[in-house]
Amino acid sequence: MVEFVNLIMEAVTITQSVDHLWKCGKVVYKRDKKGSMNSEQTRLFVQEVIDLLGADYKIPQSLYDKLYKEVDEDGSGSIDKKEMAMFTKRLMEEYHKVK
Numbered sequence: 001m002v003e004f005v006n007l008i009m010e011a012v013t014i015t016q017s018v019d020h021l022w023k024c025g026k027v028v029y030k031r032d033k034k035g036s037m038n039s040e041q042t043r044l045f046v047q048e049v050i051d052l053l054g055a056d057y058k059i060p061q062s063l064y065d066k067l068y069k070e071v072d073e074d075g076s077g078s079i080d081k082k083e084m085a086m087f088t089k090r091l092m093e094e095y096h097k098v099k
Contacts, residue, residue, distance in 0.1 A: 036078035
């Protein structure tokens with residue numbers, strides 16, 4: 001039960017961090033007309049979320065590329081705000097597995 005609660009809290013924290021940075025991040029991220037970010041902008045954004053959470057992660061490019069393709073379900077080459085929280089959470093989970 002405690003592990004489940006921790007997972008929920010982590011997901012909420014990641015979502016809140018994504019929401020905060022999406023609105024007022026220290027870097028202005030380029031978004032397309034739909035409000036999505038391309039892979040390069042997403043990588044910068046995700047690293048800023050990870051830094052904001054106080055984690056000392058440097059995500060390997062191969063892991064990033066693999067998960068980016070999985071999260072970009074429509075194949076548009078960009079990720080929206082909703083996908084961003086899921087993507088960040090998955091990156092952090094997978095990083096722990098490979099480390």
